[in-house]
Amino acid sequence: MSATPSLAPILSIDGARKAFGGLVAVNDVSFDVREGELVGLIGPNGSGKTTMLNLISGALRPTSGTISLAGARISGRPAHAIARQGVARTFQLVRILPSMTALENVMAGAVFGHARTWGDDARHVAVALLDRVGLAGRGDAMTGAMTYIDHKRLELARALASNPRLLLLDEWLAGLNPSELKLGIELIRELRADGRTIIMVEHVMDAIRSLCDRCVVMSSGVKIADGDVADVLTRPEVVSAYLGDDDA
Amino acid sequence: MMEILITGIVLGGTYALIAVGLTLQYGVARIMNLANGENLVFACFGAFWLWSTLAINPVLGVIFIAPVAFVLNWLIYVYALRPLVNRARNRGQLEVDSILATFGLMFIAQGVMLLGFGGGYYNYNFLSEPITILGANYGLNRIVALGAAAFIAAALYLFLNHTRYGTAIRAVAVDPTAAGLVAIDVPRASAFAFALGGALTAASGALLSTFYTFNASMGTLFTMKALIIVIMGGVGDVRGAVIAALLLGITETAVASLIDPGLTLAATYALFILVLLFRPQGIFGRHPA
Amino acid sequence: MTPLLATVTRKEARIALFGAAALAVAATLPLFDTGFYLSLALNVAMYVVLCTAWTLFSGPTHYISLASAAFFGIGTYSVALGIDTLPFPLLVAVGFVASAALAGLVGIATLRLSGVYFVIFTLGLAELVRQVVTWAQTNFTHGVGLYVFTDFTETHIYWMLLALAAIVYVTGWLVNRSRLGFALRIIGNDETVARHVGIDTARAKVLLFMISGGFIGIVGACLAPRFAYVEPPSAFNPMISFQVVIMALLGGTGRLWAPLLGVIPFTILFDQVSAYFPNHTSLVIGIAFMAVVYLLPRGVIGFVDDMRRLKKRFRIVLVEDEGALGKERAS
Structure with a gap:
């Protein structure tokens, strides 16, 4: 038993590895995420961030290593089982259920995920969350008629609807214009204030600086830094991973 | 045992050409062509007609039949199937559309052949004298057909792996978008692969007709077996299709001669189920990412 | 399967009332004619049940099942094999269970994979079952034919099918408002999302395929007395599978009752073609497939x-x- 239970990791990744044939996309990465933490997962393109997220959510099965949620092993289990354990996510390329209304999109998360509500309960959860992400009163709207940021909001609401223990955001802020970005950052800040545990893969550095407690940096599949945001971003190995070596 | 092996390889050799034809159509042109077996049946009747009216040797007949099938399949792709490729919003929709459209083609082709030739069974005598290999007798026509099939398969292999256009076609099979970016004319390569697939299937039909009793509605069964072979070998994998075809030919022959000829399809399905359960990416396929 | 809303909306009540009235009217048909029209209506009723059961699964999932003939044949055989020893209703139940079991096996083998695998597997399924049944009969029983002698007339079979139609509609309605139905709509939209919101997609698909296959088996069981003499080629007729697909798609799969719009015209047309141009049936089916793909991609209802x-x-x-x-x- 840990002396300070609030600091016990909700997610532990231990030596996670994913190889596609000869290409090692995630190379023995380990880190922990504590309850209530907002961790930024950053790195240059192709560094394995999204693959790492896919390993956690069960979209991909790790080649080796273990991933546990609150002490229970989730690596190797199918995505739906991991979702029920309490991991919810958004996708790099937004995935909306096109033939369903906004409300039904959000209810999908409430009905089948970690929370598993049904009927009016699910409906209430969905309505409240639409309100929360700024889509109040739009429940009956068909998703085809919505804008890009509305789709992003909807996807976030769907992920939140299961009341997840861990929320994975895959470049949720990408593609937003400056004013939308401000709204988006504000929204994530509120989630953090609620005590949600979040891992966000992000390229928008301002968002990482202003939101995250901590960040993990990956490069070519390897974790190269882990720690306080301001400190990590000035480390020479991180700078050279982003900008290339001086002699390159 | 040797007899089963050789008869199985002959049967597998014809399956191989159909399956390679199908794997080109599905792997490159992205069309699951459920009417492919009708190419084979058309070719059977074509070879029969050439032999019985013009006395043209069916093995040489391939030289006439394959180009006709090539042109026919090119036209079908361009006018019937490309519109579906263009309108499809995703791969799943194209799959459903092409399955339904090629079912339509299948029934229409069967209907036309039924009207033309009736529902009866046909066969003809070509090189039906015995030849002795390792102490057992085989029809000479079967051995000639196998030789011709092997020749065609080898030519195809050389074309795909050692020519510029063949490489382009393989590139489209791997990634159509990336192939387009390196200035490969993807729509044309797709049409070419579809037509080539049809021509290969027709060639196998012409060869098959020399030793097999055929009728207007047997195409579906061949399509199904070819599909199963394609999946066993790994979609788009020519070498895998050939090996899977031989494996299926031998298995069917073994079941037919050792257990019961009425259970060949059951043998096919048994193999299919094993592949689906344990190696859905194909016997030689890599694990999907 | 707790309903999404415990209440029945006014629109649903109206549809139910209208449906019940239509069924009642249809049920009076044998009072007026027990010849050609009853026979035709029986075919329509049969395909209505088959296509609606098919749509139950294929509508939301977009998987094209060609297994109908296999389930149908299993239902027919369940009755034919046991009619001398067991009561008819029990045999119908056996038909349901046996078809659902086969659907479960097929589903487990193929529904984890993409739609193409499923189509290919079901394409030869009826032929496979036919081969196995023929083989088993020739090796373990005396001959392949079976006589089905009952007191049922076409009228009785027709009424059974109408009752079955009602049951299938109610089942479809219940499924649609259940968790399972909601899960399948999500799967039909985006399977990746479905998995990540916590749906066991394979299980949901297999379950629904079993329900759908089971009903198709019941239709086969009900039809057995009409055959009188059952042989593998007539019970496992692969054309049934294709006709079910084409009629259901012609009507449309978006709504539970939409297949009706395809079944009624196509059954009548096909009946006429088979009677007057028996050599042209393949052509008609082929053209119908092309028409659905190119002209009516979402069926009559979509139009x-x-x-x-x-x-x-x-x-x-x-x-x-x-x-x-x-x-x-x-x-």
């Missing part, structure tokens, strides 16, 4: 919906134009 929407939009445009005109005049 009707489009027309309605167009009319509505036209009306809105008209109103707007008048408004604009009014403004111009005012200024």
Whole structure:
């Protein structure tokens, strides 16, 4: 038993590895995420961030290593089982259920995920969350008629609807214009204030600086830094991973 | 045992050409062509007609039949199937559309052949004298057909792996978008692969007709077996299709001669189920990412 | 399967009332004719149940099942094999269970994979079962034919099918408002999302395929007395599978009752073609497939919906134009 239970990791990744044939996309990465933490997962393109997220959510099965949620092993289990354990996510390329209304999109998360509500309960959860992400009163709207940021909001609401223990955001802020970005950052800040545990893969550095407690940096599949945001971003190995070596 | 092996390889050799034809159509042109077996049946009747009216040797007949099938399949792709490729919003929709459209083609082709030739069974005598290999007798026509099939398969292999256009076609099979970016004319390569697939299937039909009793509605069964072979070998994998075809030919022959000829399809399905359960990416396929 | 809303909406009540009335009217048909029209109506009723059961699974999932003939044949055989020893209703139940079990096996083998694998597997399924049944009969029993002697007339079979239609509709309605139905709509939209919101997609698909296959088995069981003499080629007729697909798609799969719009015209047309141009049936089916793909991709119901929407939009445009005109005049 840990002396300070609030600091016990909700997610532990231990030596996670994913190889596609000869290409090692995630190379023995380990880190922990504590309850209530907002961790930024950053790195240059192709560094394995999204693959790492896919390993956690069960979209991909790790080649080796273990991933546990609150002490229970989730690596190797199918995505739906991991979702029920309490991991919810958004996708790099937004995935909306096109033939369903906004409300039904959000209810999908409430009905089948970690929370598993049904009927009016699910409906209430969905309505409240639409309100929360700024889509109040739009429940009956068909998703085809919505804008890009509305789709992003909807996807976030769907992920939140299961009341997840861990929320994975895959470049949720990408593609937003400056004013939308401000709204988006504000929204994530509120989630953090609620005590949600979040891992966000992000390229928008301002968002990482202003939101995250901590960040993990990956490069070519390897974790190269882990720690306080301001400190990590000035480390020479991180700078050279982003900008290339001086002699390159 | 040797007899089963050789008869199985002959049967597998014809399956191989159909399956390679199908794997080109599905792997490159992205069309699951459920009417492919009708190419084979058309070719059977074509070879029969050439032999019985013009006395043209069916093995040489391939030289006439394959180009006709090539042109026919090119036209079908361009006018019937490309519109579906263009309108499809995703791969799943194209799959459903092409399955339904090629079912339509299948029934229409069967209907036309039924009207033309009736529902009866046909066969003809070509090189039906015995030849002795390792102490057992085989029809000479079967051995000639196998030789011709092997020749065609080898030519195809050389074309795909050692020519510029063949490489382009393989590139489209791997990634159509990336192939387009390196200035490969993807729509044309797709049409070419579809037509080539049809021509290969027709060639196998012409060869098959020399030793097999055929009728207007047997195409579906061949399509199904070819599909199963394609999946066993790994979609788009020519070498895998050939090996899977031989494996299926031998298995069917073994079941037919050792257990019961009425259970060949059951043998096919048994193999299919094993592949689906344990190696859905194909016997030689890599694990999907 | 707790319902999404415990209440029945007014619209649903109206549809139920209308449906019950239509069924009642249809049930009186044998009072007027027990010859050609009853026979035709029996075919229609049979395909209504088959296509609706098919749509139950294939509508939301977009998997094209060609297994109908296999399930149908298993139902027929369940009755034919046991009619001398067991009561008919029990045999119908056996038909349901056996078909559902086969559907479960097929589903487990193929539904984890993409739709193509499923189509291919089901394409030869009826033929496979036919081969196995023939083989088993020739090796372990005396001959392949079986006689089915019952007191059922076409009228009785027709009524059974109408009752079955009612049951399938109610089941479909219940499934649609259940968790399972909601899960399948999500799967049909985006399977990746479905998995990540916590749906065991394979299980949901297999379950629904079993329900759908089971009902198709019941139809086969009910039809067995009509055959009187059952042989593998007639019980496992692969054309049934294709006709079910084409009629259901012709009607449309978006709504539970939409297949009706395909079944009624196509059954009548096909009946006429088989009677007067028996050599042209393949051509007709082929052309119907092409027509569905190129002209009516969402079936008759989709066409009707489009027309309605167009009319509505036209009306809105008209109103707007008048408004604009009014403004111009005012200024």
